[in-house]
Amino acid sequence: MQLPPFAYHRPASLDEALARLSTAGDSVAALGGGTDLLINLKLRLERPRALVSVRDLPELAGVSLDASGTLRIGAGERLTDLAAHPLIVVPYPGLAQAIRAVGSQHVRNMATLGGNLCLPTRCWYTNQSENWRGSQLPCWKTDGQVCHVIKTAPNCRAIHSADSVPALISLGARVLLRSSQGERELLLADFYRDDGIENNVLAPGELITAVLVPPARVRSTFVKAAARTGLDYGYATLAGALTGSNRVPKSLLLVAGSVGTMPLVLQKPAQIILAEGLNEAGIEAAADAVRDDLGEVTNLFTPPGYKKRLMRGLVRRVLHELRRQKLPAAD
Numbered sequence: 001m002q003l004p005p006f007a008y009h010r011p012a013s014l015d016e017a018l019a020r021l022s023t024a025g026d027s028v029a030a031l032g033g034g035t036d037l038l039i040n041l042k043l044r045l046e047r048p049r050a051l052v053s054v055r056d057l058p059e060l061a062g063v064s065l066d067a068s069g070t071l072r073i074g075a076g077e078r079l080t081d082l083a084a085h086p087l088i089v090v091p092y093p094g095l096a097q098a099i100r101a102v103g104s105q106h107v108r109n110m111a112t113l114g115g116n117l118c119l120p121t122r123c124w125y126t127n128q129s130e131n132w133r134g135s136q137l138p139c140w141k142t143d144g145q146v147c148h149v150i151k152t153a154p155n156c157r158a159i160h161s162a163d164s165v166p167a168l169i170s171l172g173a174r175v176l177l178r179s180s181q182g183e184r185e186l187l188l189a190d191f192y193r194d195d196g197i198e199n200n201v202l203a204p205g206e207l208i209t210a211v212l213v214p215p216a217r218v219r220s221t222f223v224k225a226a227a228r229t230g231l232d233y234g235y236a237t238l239a240g241a242l243t244g245s246n247r248v249p250k251s252l253l254l255v256a257g258s259v260g261t262m263p264l265v266l267q268k269p270a271q272i273i274l275a276e277g278l279n280e281a282g283i284e285a286a287a288d289a290v291r292d293d294l295g296e297v298t299n300l301f302t303p304p305g306y307k308k309r310l311m312r313g314l315v316r317r318v319l320h321e322l323r324r325q326k327l328p329a330a331d
């Protein structure tokens, strides 16, 4: 499959990039590492006439701590560098594990954090060549009025499977967004929408410039179930972040990925652990409860029943791992 023709811009500053992105409407796209976007261009799933490279912009670079201990990660940072960064590996093991779970080493050498956060949803019906799609009926994502995978779906249910996202949401991360209109900051959890087509709130011409992660006074972990380790998207993923002790946990965020059009915060298992403590009985009860939280599982790559059993196992693994980890100094 060949790339279609497009204009390529490599601006020297964020202002220049935002100016380019704001003038060309829908026919321009930001280019991070290109590990997903260029494939989508080949599949003709996206048809921008111009790409604006953002990964080497100085304003999107750097990993640093501010005086309060908040971690700032530039959106242009490569995943390979982040997976080994001393400000991430020890204080945020869950985030480091999640970043290491993205694709292969080659993919992570190119891919940026901003690109991972903006990864479009995927579905086995649409993520095919234009020729293949041409021989099928259109679906919600390709200007049709129906989902061919989940016949009753009222909108596109393609799956969100960016691995860094559940880990960052479990840590309470925020994103900084910039456009030529100005800057805004929001919780990463509020960045996503329950729609397989428009699955985030990024406005046209807007970029993610950085991610802000609160001070690391948590235990955290991330697990991923995939067909092949080191290459494939997850069948399901789960990130967890805990404060307090095993006997008296103070807060617990469990965030599942690859189970729907957006990351899913698991409420019931977390409530059970907060009420009963992080002990064997609590872990078993929390794993049993995940079924209710998942509701109708609309994953398109595995049968729904399998996905629910898988999530039960992931809840157990995450909670056992959190229980095993040492308490951070601040607790």
Ligand SMILES: Cc1cc2nc3c(=O)[nH]c(=O)nc-3n(C[C@H](O)[C@H](O)[C@H](O)COP(=O)(O)OP(=O)(O)OC[C@H]3O[C@@H](n4cnc5c(N)ncnc54)[C@H](O)[C@@H]3O)c2cc1C
Pocket: 029, 030, 031, 032, 033, 034, 035, 036, 037, 038, 039, 054, 075, 076, 079, 101, 102, 103, 104, 107, 110, 111, 112, 113, 114, 115, 116, 117, 118, 119, 120, 161, 162, 163, 164, 202, 206, 207, 208, 209, 231, 232, 233, 234
């Ligand atoms: C073989 C293979 C396996 C993969 N496996 C995984 C996996 O297991 N887990 C996973 O999460 N991903 C996986 N991916 C997808 C992809 O490689 C990663 O999600 C990667 O992090 C995307 O980053 P990128 O910089 O290459 O994004 P790009 O491809 O450059 O861009 C992706 C999207 O983000 C937008 N974008 C980029 N930067 C910004 C920014 N700063 N602000 C706003 N929008 C921006 C682009 O316009 C585009 O819409 C895989 C890809 C391949 C080819």
